[in-house]
Amino acid sequence: MTTIHEVAQYAQVSIATVSRYLNDTAGVRPETGRRVREAIAALDFQPNQIGRSLKTASTRALGIVIPSLENPVFAQAVSGFDAAARRRGYSVMMTTSEYDQHREIEAVETLLRYQVDGLALTATRSDAPVVRERLAANRAPYTLIYNEPTPDERAVVTVDNAAAAAVAAEHLVELGHRRLAMITGRLAESDRASRRRDGFVGAIARLGLPAPQVREVDFSARDVRPVLEQLLGTPATRPTALFCSNDRLAIAVIGAANRMGLRVPRDISVVGFDGIDLAREFVPSLTTVVQPSYDIGYAAAKAMLDRRAGQDPTMPVILPFSLRIGESTAPLGQDGPTTPRPVCPPQSNEAML
């Protein structure tokens, strides 16, 4: 590893001059600059970011903790986060919490030890005290992504989950459905799932329809089948439309419904939440509430960097969602449009904070 000292020696200048050349922080005489440049080239010198970070108290790195990379929603968010960071010359440290609270805390602590200049996190619940304490105690700015803002917690980038779920409900009701139900991941382990439930249930109440049944399933979605059988067991009272708290779940539900001999959307309509890309290509293509995951990641990084740059970005950032209508929803008893499949441009939606 060649250091600034060797460069200085080679160029017959002091390390201070080399440093100044590197950061062009003060006038370095052209001739001196040339010597330094040559030395750097000759020795193939790359400044050591660790030494730099120690002195400047800035690592020029941001951290991000997400539940899992296997979910395209989070992968996209990381993608946007990385892009925003890179654009400003920052790098990214990333890790996953595997939907585990304990692991989540550990991850945050690890990244803070690395002195990241900002930390984005999808917490299981935004009101989880331990994590918030850790984050608040730190000098680095942080942002919760996908989580629900609360009066105490405004450092959030997300969509209005309740309003978005309401739009899903309205879509189904417009299609003529009256008996609705929701299948969701564990509510206790996800504040966003809870909000989606609230929004869905609330919208249905406002429309004067009977309260929907809500069923929780595991994240693994292994237990979708029995839940579905139980839910759809009695044809007389069977819901005709299902809202799923995320796209993976929706896809699993459609698969299970198929295997149960039900056809989507003829027998039952299904709406997802997330808007993952590949869900477009399914047969039936998935009707889903699209959240701008890339933008969520991007905005989170940007907000923290702005904050560090002395600005005071308005928080929380609530990004627009949209309802992408696919083939998985239709008026009861009708099949959706079939081949050739219509291209459904995302339909932007104004209903946001």
Added chain:
Amino acid sequence: MTTIHEVAQYAQVSIATVSRYLNDTAGVRPETGRRVREAIAALDFQPNQIGRSLKTASTRALGIVIPSLENPVFAQAVSGFDAAARRRGYSVMMTTSEYDQHREIEAVETLLRYQVDGLALTATRSDAPVVRERLAANRAPYTLIYNEPTPDERAVVTVDNAAAAAVAAEHLVELGHRRLAMITGRLAESDRASRRRDGFVGAIARLGLPAPQVREVDFSARDVRPVLEQLLGTPATRPTALFCSNDRLAIAVIGAANRMGLRVPRDISVVGFDGIDLAREFVPSLTTVVQPSYDIGYAAAKAMLDRRAGQDPTMPVILPFSLRIGESTAPLGQDGPTTPRPVCPPQSNEAML
């Protein structure tokens, strides 16, 4: 930020003792230990990893550069990489190259400046000289993932792309197909796509069939439609089966075929490559060569950490692939099995180095 100095002062010991307590590197008297422990708790001290890294010349962080996170294959690899790193107490710095060679070099340089203790990379081509130079010049071990090993370059974790593509060819031929074709991403920009092409073409030659047509398309897969129309234009000589160099392409191809009025697999069979999870849920579910992406990431991290631990892991690491048979392939003229869809367990395959 509380430092080791403040802890030392609070506990009435020297910073050396605090350090020794933290790393339990030498006997600290129980009574002294207690005082230090109390000080740490009282001051909420977390050791600064930057200071640590500078002194120990080890960041306990690994870097990984992949083309894109939007492709589930790479997201899974990162997931495995992170898991392996975490297991050994390492953290991960990640960035994407967006399939751009220039950006790739830049990314590598950035991560090396951060003094990562190891660097995994999916290079556009494993023989790209610039990147290899940069990596080789560095003290940190590196591993190429997904790339093709060459005589010069053994630090690789991947699957045997040629053999895997051959298995795809054999599957199609077994089903009775005789006129085959391949649709691939730009060969010049991906050594693995090239190898898959070679394996596919080679297998077909060995089986005594006419050479398949090979068509390149962009990564965006926007131009799939015209390519497909041109390829399938003349019914008389139209291929009856297509091999796609990756799953995203295969999904796009199936979509385009549908829109052209062709049915998969009745009119044409399609095989993908990657084994992304969601491809299972498509209708038709995708027949694809499954590569163990999580394991690839995991093995890459493990190899580098082993190497740092003084071991000499055997390289290259060639992991097993398997052919997952779905509904997108069938004997010519037949529809695949329909609802209820069969569950196809990954069928392990011995054909590997």
Added chain:
DNA sequence: GCTTGTTATGTAAACGTTTTCAGATAATGA
């Protein structure tokens, strides 16, 4: 009680940078 050995602790240097401060050099005006 004195040496010897063992164990626990402290002092100070080092890791690779940036940056303050002061000194040296060059440029300018008389």
Added chain:
DNA sequence: TCATTATCTGAAAACGTTTACATAACAAGC
């Protein structure tokens, strides 16, 4: 030519750790 100023450069301290080395404390052996 000399003083004065503006520009450039160097010495040294600092960032938060770890660690070699030295020293202090203490027990054991005589």
